[in-house]
Amino acid sequence: MEKEINKKTLTQLAEGLRQGQFSSEELTQYYLERIDLFNGKINAFITVTREEAIQQARAADKALAAGKSGPLTGVPIAHKDIFCTRGIKTSCGSKMLDNFISPYDATVVKRLKDAGAIMVGKTNMDEFAMGSSNETSFYGPVHNPWDHDRVPGGSSGGSAAAVASKLVSAATGTDTGGSIRQPAAFSGVTGVKPTYGRVSRYGMVAFASSLDQAGTLTQTAEDAALLLESMAGFDRRDSTSLNEPVPAYYDAIHEPWQNLTIGVPDNFFDEGLDPDNAQAVKDALKIFEKLGAKIKDVHLDHLDLSVPVYYVVAPAEASSNLSRFDGVRFGHRSKNVKNLNEFYMQTRGEGFGAEVKRRILTGTYVLSAGYYDAYYLQAQKVRKLISNEFMRIFSEVDLLAGPTTPTPAFKIGQKTDNPVEMYLNDIYTIGAPLAGLPALSVPCGLVQGLPVGLQLIATHLDEARLLKAAHYFQKETDWHLHIPPGYDERER
Amino acid sequence: MEWEVVVGLEIHVQLSTESKIFSGSSVRYGAPANTQANLVDLGYPGVLPVLNQQAVHMAIKFGLATQSEISARSVFARKNYFYPDLPKGYQISQYELPIVRGGHINISLDDGGNKTIRITRAHLEEDAGKSLHDDFHGLSGIDLNRAGIPLLEIVSEPDMRSALEAGRYMRKIHTLVRYLGISDGNMQEGSFRCDANASVRPKNEDKLGVRTELKNLNSFRFVEKAIDFEVERQISVLEDNGQVVQETRLYDSEKNETRPMRGKEEANDYRYFPDPDLLPVVIDKNLIDQLRRELPELPDDKWERFVAEYKLSPSEASVLISNQASADYFEVVAEASSGSAKTALNWMTGSLAAALNREDLAIEKSKVDPIDLATLINRAEDGTLSSKLAKTVFEALWEGEGTTDEIIQTRQLQQITDSNAIENLVEKVIGAHPEQAEQFRSGKNKVLGFFVGQVMKACEGKANPEQVNSIVRSMLKAQ
Numbered sequence: 003m004e005k006e007i008n009k010k011t012l013t014q015l016a017e018g019l020r021q022g023q024f025s026s027e028e029l030t031q032y033y034l035e036r037i038d039l040f041n042g043k044i045n046a047f048i049t050v051t052r053e054e055a056i057q058q059a060r061a062a063d064k065a066l067a068a069g070k071s072g073p074l075t076g077v078p079i080a081h082k083d084i085f086c087t088r089g090i091k092t093s094c095g096s097k098m099l100d101n102f103i104s105p106y107d108a109t110v111v112k113r114l115k116d117a118g119a120i121m122v123g124k125t126n127m128d129e130f131a132m133g134s135s136n137e138t139s140f141y142g143p144v145h146n147p148w149d150h151d152r153v154p155g156g157s158s159g160g161s162a163a164a165v166a167s168k169l170v171s172a173a174t175g176t177d178t179g180g181s182i183r184q185p186a187a188f189s190g191v192t193g194v195k196p197t198y199g200r201v202s203r204y205g206m207v208a209f210a211s212s213l214d215q216a217g218t219l220t221q222t223a224e225d226a227a228l229l230l231e232s233m234a235g236f237d238r239r240d241s242t243s244l245n246e247p248v249p250a251y252y253d254a255i256h257e258p259w260q261n262l263t264i265g266v267p268d269n270f271f272d273e274g275l276d277p278d279n280a281q282a283v284k285d286a287l288k289i290f291e292k293l294g295a296k297i298k299d300v301h302l303d304h305l306d307l308s309v310p311v312y313y314v315v316a317p318a319e320a321s322s323n324l325s326r327f328d329g330v331r332f333g334h335r336s337k338n339v340k341n342l343n344e345f346y347m348q349t350r351g352e353g354f355g356a357e358v359k360r361r362i363l364t365g366t367y368v369l370s371a372g373y374y375d376a377y378y379l380q381a382q383k384v385r386k387l388i389s390n391e392f393m394r395i396f397s398e399v400d401l402l403a404g405p406t407t408p409t410p411a412f413k414i415g416q417k418t419d420n421p422v423e424m425y426l427n428d429i430y431t432i433g434a435p436l437a438g439l440p441a442l443s444v445p446c447g448l449v450q451g452l453p454v455g456l457q458l459i460a461t462h463l464d465e466a467r468l469l470k471a472a473h474y475f476q477k478e479t480d481w482h483l484h485i486p487p488g489y490d491e492r493e494r
Numbered sequence: 495m496e497w498e499v500v501v502g503l504e505i506h507v508q509l510s511t512e513s514k515i516f517s518g519s520s521v522r523y524g525a526p527a528n529t530q531a532n533l534v535d536l537g538y539p540g541v542l543p544v545l546n547q548q549a550v551h552m553a554i555k556f557g558l559a560t561q562s563e564i565s566a567r568s569v570f571a572r573k574n575y576f577y578p579d580l581p582k583g584y585q586i587s588q589y590e591l592p593i594v595r596g597g598h599i600n601i602s603l604d605d606g607g608n609k610t611i612r613i614t615r616a617h618l619e620e621d622a623g624k625s626l627h628d629d630f631h632g633l634s635g636i637d638l639n640r641a642g643i644p645l646l647e648i649v650s651e652p653d654m655r656s657a658l659e660a661g662r663y664m665r666k667i668h669t670l671v672r673y674l675g676i677s678d679g680n681m682q683e684g685s686f687r688c689d690a691n692a693s694v695r696p697k698n699e700d701k702l703g704v705r706t707e708l709k710n711l712n713s714f715r716f717v718e719k720a721i722d723f724e725v726e727r728q729i730s731v732l733e734d735n736g737q738v739v740q741e742t743r744l745y746d747s748e749k750n751e752t753r754p755m756r757g758k759e760e761a762n763d764y765r766y767f768p769d770p771d772l773l774p775v776v777i778d779k780n781l782i783d784q785l786r787r788e789l790p791e792l793p794d795d796k797w798e799r800f801v802a803e804y805k806l807s808p809s810e811a812s813v814l815i816s817n818q819a820s821a822d823y824f825e826v827v828a829e830a831s832s833g834s835a836k837t838a839l840n841w842m843t844g845s846l847a848a849a850l851n852r853e854d855l856a857i858e859k860s861k862v863d864p865i866d867l868a869t870l871i872n873r874a875e876d877g878t879l880s881s882k883l884a885k886t887v888f889e890a891l892w893e894g895e896g897t898t899d900e901i902i903q904t905r906q907l908q909q910i911t912d913s914n915a916i917e918n919l920v921e922k923v924i925g926a927h928p929e930q931a932e933q934f935r936s937g938k939n940k941v942l943g944f945f946v947g948q949v950m951k952a953c954e955g956k957a958n959p960e961q962v963n964s965i966v967r968s969m970l971k972a973q
Contacts, residue, residue, distance in 0.1 A: 086540045099539065106533060108540055205540040211770035240542050241772050319770055322572050325583020326537040330636065346576055369574070369765035378767060 006491050007032055008168035009483075012077060012225035015171055019066060019076040026066065026076030030059035030120055033078045037122065037169045040489065044145045044154070046164040048083045049091050050123040058120045065118065073232060073252075075118030080173040082161050083124040084131055085111050085216075086205040094207045095127040095139040095157075098327045098334045098353035108205020109237045110174060110216050117232035125173055126160030129355045130324065131181055131209040133157050134427045135417065138357040143414055146189060147486040148452050152411040155185030161219040162189035166453075167489045172220040172229055176206060178213045179312050180406075180431025183443035186219055187406035187455025190445045192472065192482060194218045194226040197463050198438035199244035201230075202237030208323040210316035211242075213435045222482055223444065223472035227251035230465065246463060254466035255473040262400035262471070264290055264458075265300035270404030270430055279454045282447030283405045286456040289478050290403070290471070300395050300402070304388045308432045311388065313425055314368050314381035315436075321365025327353060360421065389437040396461040401471055405430055406443040406455035430457060440465045444472045445481035453481070495733070496697040499725050500705075501660045501690055502652035503717075505667055506645050507677045508621070508685035509552045515620050515644035516543030516586060523683045531623075531638035537581030542771050545570075549644040550775060552676035553593045553618050554785050556646060559674055559792055560613050562597025564782055570618075570772045574765040579623035579636050587647075589766045592617035593775060599670065600794065601662040602812070611663050612651040619645050640684075646676070652691065652702065657721035661714050664688055665816065668714075669793050673818050681712055688712075692721050693738070694728045703728070704738040708752055710745045720745035724752050796821060804828055804835035814839070819858045830868030833875045841867055845888045862891045869898035882955055883907050910957040916949070916965050919957065923948045924969060934970045942966060 004023065007015075018024055034052055041047050055078065062076035086092045086104035088111075093099045107115065115121070128138040136144040136159025144159040146152040147167035154163040158175030162185035165173050175182040177195035186193025194217045201216040208214060216233065218226045231252055236245040266287065271280055287297055329335035329349035336348035354362070368377035395402065407427060417424040434441035439459050446456035456475070460468040476482050514521055517534035534541045557564045571589035594616035600608045621643040626635035648667060654660045668686055671677040679686045693705035708724055711717045723745075728738050743752040791799075793815050800811040800821070815821045820842070827838040846867070850857060870891065874884040879902065890901045902908060910916060923945055924931050930941045945966045950957060 086538075092539065094539070102539065104539070106538075203540075204542050207539040208771075239544060241544055242542075242770070318767060322574050322584050322765070322767070325574060325576065326539070326581065328576065328578075328583060330578050331536055331581065332538065342578070366765065369767055371763045371765075374765075374767070 008036065008485070008489070008491050010171065011221045012074075012079075012172040013222070013228055015077050016074055016228065019062075020071060022066075026059040026062040026120060027056065029076065030055050030078045030122060033122055033170055040147075040167055040169055043150060044147050044163045044167060045142055046126055046144055046154075046160040046167070046169060047080070047123045048093055048095070048126050048141050048160070051090055051121055054090070055120050055122045062118055062120060072116065072118035073228060074114065076120060077118070077172070078120045078122045078170055079114065079229075080123050080125050080161060080164055080170045081111060081121055082127055082158050082173065082175050084127060084176050084207050085124075085174060086207070087111050087121065087124065090124065092124070092207070093140070094131070095129040095141060096353065096355065096358070097140045099207075099332075100140065100334065102333050104205075106205065109202035109239065110233050111205065113233055113235075114174070114229075119232075122170055125158070125164055128157035128159065128181075129358050130207065130320070131157040131176055131178055131214075132320070132357050132361050134180065134184055134424055135412070135414070136160065136185070137414060137418055138355055140355060145414070146411050146452075147489055148190065149411065151413055152452070153188065153414050155188035155407075155411065157181040157185075158193075158219060159185045159189075162186055162191055162193065165189070165191045165219045165221065166486055168485060172218065172225055174216060174233070175219045176209075176214055176216050177431075177435060178210050178215075178316060179435055180428045182217045182219060183406050183431050183441060183455065183457060184428065186443040187445075187453065187457075188411035190453030190481070190484060190486070192218075192220050192223055192226055192442065192444050192476075193455075194220075194223075194230060194442040194465075194469070195434065195440060196230060196234060196465055197244070197440045198435065199242050200234050200440070200463065200465065202235075202240040202243045204237055204239040204243075208319075210319040211323060212319060213312075213316060215435065222476055223442070223469050224252070224255060224476075226442070227255050227469045227473070230469075234465075244463070249466045251466055251469055255470040257470070259293060259474055261294045261296070262467070263296045263298055263398070265298050265395055265399030265402045267300050267302045267305065267402060267404055269302055269305050274408045274426070274429065275405055276409040276449065278449040279405055279407070279409060282449060282454050283403075283456055286446040286475065286479075287403060289475055293474055293478065298399055300399065302391060302395070302433065304384065304391055305429070305433060307384050308388055308436055309425055309429055311381045311384045312428070312432045312436060313364070314377050315385060317361040317365030318368050318378050319365070321362045321369065324354075324358070324362055329353070357421075385436050388433060392433065392437040392439060392459075393461075400460070400467060402459040404457050406457040407431070410449045410452035410454050434459050438462060440468055442468055442472055444475060445484070446479070447481060448484070453484070497694045497725075497729050497732075498697050498699070499654075499656050499721070500652045500693045500695060500702055501654040501657070501721055503650045503654070503660060503664060504689045504691070505648045505664065506687040507648060507667075507671050507679075509549050509644040509646055510675070510677050510685075511546055511548045511552070511644050513546060514642035515546050515549050515618065517642055519642065521643050523680075525639055527626075527635070527637035528639060531641060535581065535638055535642045537583075543586060543769075545772060545775065546644060549618055550593070550777070551781075551785055552644075552674070553616060553646050554777065554782060555674050555676055555789060556616055556648070556671065557594035557597060558782070558786050558789060559670055560594075560597030560599055560616075562594045562613060562616070564777055565591060565593050565595060565775075566777055567591065568593040568617075568775045568777075570769045570775070571766045572769045577622070577625075578634065579625045579638070579641070581623065581638060581641055585620060585622060586769055586772070587619035588617035591774075593777075599663070599666055601659060601666050603659075603662075606808075609653075609659065611653045611659075614649045614651050616646055616648045619647060621645050652693075657718040657725070660690060660721055661718040664717055665714055666793075669816050669818070673790055673793055675790070684712070688717055690717060690721055692724045692728070694725055694732065703732075704740050706738065706740065706752070707742045708745055709742060709755065716745060716747050719747070719750055720752055723750060727752065806835060806839065810839060817857065819856065823857055823860065823864045826864035827868045827871070830865055831871040831875075833871045837871055837875075838868070841871060841888075845885060849888075849892050861894060862888065866891050866898045873898060873902060877911055877958065878902065878908055880909050880955065880959060883909065907956065910953055911961060913961065913965065916957050916961055917969065919949050919952055920945070920962070920965050920969050923952060931970060942970070945970065
């Protein structure tokens, strides 16, 4: 086995497997060992599927030997524990589903399996994907590998931390208000949230159905293109999935650079933005200028409304989506109850954590008779305004660019007592899902030793352009190649 | 004081699709508990609904048949409430934007007139499962076979003014959905269920009285009886200076009374909102045109045609068309037989109805094929069979002895109409009874019947009775 496998990207691993540089079993064993070695420090995994992974790896080696390999054959990856995995615990970070063994595979899981990927485990996450710090997980917080006292971001914090610390080369995630891009920025990895409907939601435990979208956490944009190509596409089981052909993303990003106009919303650079973080983003924009891109100042009129709109729409949908967790058919069930009401109250009272309860209550409130028009309906109208504004801007620019987050990763416990401050952390990432737009975050600097991210947003179904811009940026920079101190192979 | 009754009905029609409204599960009735519920029906984490197009088409057909507006865009909403037999914690239904709006049907009144009953809306929704409270020793069982079965909820305006009108309306809708082939209408299996909203108000008052909602009305008769009871109850409450309470009441058919339903009243904020898992249902004109072309002849049109073409009385036509199978059977017989339509109808209401009744069969299961019955009528009309023998042949058909002509052939039941053959018979009979012949000659005309009877007996009833009669008479006189 060669040295410094951990420095290899998903693309390089897939190529190495095809070239026979190492076997899938060796590779899988390598990552399982890294998980054994480091997961105790960061708590990125809820479940490690050791036996299944080794078995799959052996099958992959046979397929490789027989020349019957897919694009990802033999490459170990991890799934966020929001995706249903047949025969394997699917907890969604909640006590409610601590005992839930899914009887089926999510479409994303199935497609990646079909492409040959090996699942080594299920990653930690905020409970039911509700959180921006991975502190709401029933399985305890995930620690940022760059600073163990800090959060990795959330809700796909386990996936981001696992990829950042190279416990796996790539992982799936889901993004509802920033749950892929924000942890990608905090953890120093590349996080892609595709267009709403680009990737099937079937088998993804629902948080806010009109916003949820599966995506990737990888080291590079190239890796994301490779992974997304296998995940994306119409699924007849998801009525909201888009019946549009999936471009060959991997080929598309390697095409020659074409000039484009990048809009930079001035209100992304407001007083809430950390100055060093702002500088890193501005430096990144200079790279694009050097590549030949035209930078254009733009203004998003309704940016300040996106957080309140989101925190009406998402909890409303969540309050209904989470009703099925009642202890009747699966999941946690309270014992010693006297009647049906107690059965519901105790089961749900015990099974859900504080943040989930807060959102169910908020959502129930905004949908209640007498409040529906003032909150939910109004929020939907503003959402439409926000969406229209993005459409208007995308008639003038090809991409939007700005910071992914206002600051680098904050300390564990720093914002847990102040939900509103926590919610404001999502200010830059919430717009894209409200409008259903694809967006990504790439590492663009280190601020006091902590990674920060550059966010790029594109118009609907323009993932190829988005990924290509990120790929060219990564050809010019090396922020995505940094490994957090202590996670190098030498540390073994 | 004179009171006016005001009734509106909500009818839940189970659509006869191949599979459930949002999943591929079978909808077969009576399967063992929970064998027809897949992960979608069970509301498992991560599953999503996919709309059954067939259910949409059926709803559109209903809308077209009731002159309703078909919404170009309708939306599924979630009706949120907790109950163990509601797997997702919400029912997917249509709320603000139903698929069918603003139609009407006509019902006939006893005075021979018609009345239009307006249909407010009809919307698609999924059924819930069933809670089973017996046999579980203090626990409750849940059967989710029914969860996700497609329903069309048809809501009328409060246009009915009596229990009788409500019954007529309900029967009319029942006939219609069966004609359209969108429901089997089986009330025992719950495929056709009805809730009634009933109130009373002083005659000539415009304002509606306080209504109660009556549930558990699973037959036409119960709807009528429950409304009658409830109307009497409300009137006596009001005449005692009391107030009617707006509530849901359960009809008890054994005691023939309505009682307040407890428990379900308190929390009914269903927090409806558009279901983000489903796209709006967009229906274009082409689909509507296509479905319009697929519509069968509707009951009202058939009724008019039966009265005009077959010269049936309005009530005869009504009885026939109320059951499409009867109407179809009738039409096959009437078209294939040379006799009048009335003859066909007489056979259906006579021998056929008796046989079906005897064995408790629906007309679809009739053991006599309508073509055989038509042939039978033809053989009676052309004199091959006497009317008595025709009945014998009918019974033989019922017993499956073959086609009409086969039975006539094998049993040699052809009527004897050959005068020579009959004269030979009569001669023999007269010869054998000289005493009675003598009585005739001495003026005792009554013995004529004796001779006719003897001749018929001798020929096993096959001779044409009228011919026998006249031949007996003339031969006795000639002697």
